[in-house]
Amino acid sequence: MAAQRWVGSLQTQYLEWSLASDIIGRHTPI
Numbered sequence: 001m002a003a004q005r006w007v008g009s010l011q012t013q014y015l016e017w018s019l020a021s022d023i024i025g026r027h028t029p030i
Helices: 002-027
Strands: none
Touching: none
16 A cells, blocks of 8 residues: 555655664764
């Protein structure tokens, strides 16, 4: 179903963003 695909892509996007922010957080001194 299209809804399942949309949710799946949303979850993938969320994982990518959380991973990217985690990497940025480690390498960026605040």
